[in-house]
Amino acid sequence: MKLLRYGAPGAERPGLLDGTGQIRDLSGHVDDIAGATLDPATLARLAVLDETALPRVSGTPRLGPCVADVGKFICIGLNYSDHAAESGMPVPDEPVIFMKASSAITGPNDTVLIPRGSDKTDWEVELGVVIGRRAKYVPEAEALDYVAGYCVCHDVSERAFQIERSGQWTKGKSCDTFGPIGPWLVTRDEIRDPQSLSLWLTVNGERVQDGSTATMVFGVAALVSYLSQFMSLMPGDIISTGTPPGVGLGMKPPRYLKPGDLVELGIEGLGIQRQLFAADA
Ligand code: ZN
Numbered sequence: 537m538k539l540l541r542y543g544a545p546g547a548e549r550p551g552l553l554d555g556t557g558q559i560r561d562l563s564g565h566v567d568d569i570a571g572a573t574l575d576p577a578t579l580a581r582l583a584v585l586d587e588t589a590l591p592r593v594s595g596t597p598r599l600g601p602c603v604a605d606v607g608k609f610i611c612i613g614l615n616y617s618d619h620a621a622e623s624g625m626p627v628p629d630e631p632v633i634f635m636k637a638s639s640a641i642t643g644p645n646d647t648v649l650i651p652r653g654s655d656k657t658d659w660e661v662e663l664g665v666v667i668g669r670r671a672k673y674v675p676e677a678e679a680l681d682y683v684a685g686y687c688v689c690h691d692v693s694e695r696a697f698q699i700e701r702s703g704q705w706t707k708g709k710s711c712d713t714f715g716p717i718g719p720w721l722v723t724r725d726e727i728r729d730p731q732s733l734s735l736w737l738t739v740n741g742e743r744v745q746d747g748s749t750a751t752m753v754f755g756v757a758a759l760v761s762y763l764s765q766f767m768s769l770m771p772g773d774i775i776s777t778g779t780p781p782g783v784g785l786g787m788k789p790p791r792y793l794k795p796g797d798l799v800e801l802g803i804e805g806l807g808i809q810r811q812l813f814a815a816d817a
Pocket of ligand 1: 611660662
């Protein structure tokens with residue numbers, strides 16, 4: 537299933553994308569697409585619905601973040617060896633973990649705001665992993681059982697805030713609108729192998745990132761297992777699994793986003809995001 541949320545910011549309704557690309561309303565069946573909806577029993581109940589019997593949503597409504605009420609937005613740094621190289625960093629021995637504020641989450645096609653004082657706002661297409669069951673001390677062989685599904689994540693990053701302003705990376709990753717997720721949450725049954733997905737990103741039509749999850753240093757199962765040794769992963773938590781090479785920081789000279797730039801990004805089987813960048817007020 538491709539689960540989504542549509543409507544005005546803060547007033548989104550749950551829906552799904554049917555086999556013909558039409559949005560169908562799910563509000564007769566679930567309150568929202570959020571933690572409690574993502575457990576295996578609820579997903580199984582939704583999976584057997586006759587989608588043609590669900591109310592059809594007319595027009596092309598705004599899409600909200602594909603998951604509501606995200607408790608933890610956990611990011612993995614330097615998880616593609618060639619991206620580590622372009623960042624001038626060694627490939628880590630263990631996953632590099634940082635948090636992105638959940639208040640940064642926004643819809644997949646919403647305008648992204650370049651924060652005050654920023655001149656190094658950068659892009660990162662990433663595979664997002666959405667947790668469906670509480671995971672604690674999970675072995676790697678069972679880790680994917682705890683995954684509800686996958687989505688496109690844009691880990692928008694301000695490099696000066698992240699790297700030049702001291703401390704940890706969080707403040708360069710957490711600005712409002714720096715976390716577009718969606719367009720939809722694709723349930724795990726539709727993604728046979730999360731380690732063989734192509735992912736890409738363009739800036740004003742020019743392809744700058746072109747990679748595959750096959751070159752991740754730590755794969756999805758390893759990351760879920762690893763994180764669960766240190767914290768309980770809860771339904772609705774999102775793990776953004778790192779970006780392939782081609783970010784602005786790695787270009788010579790570095791290239792950053794400015795108001796008016798259009799960024800599009802996608803992952804095989806998970807859909808496409810499209811964002812206009814604008815100055816924050
Ligand atoms: Zn990232």
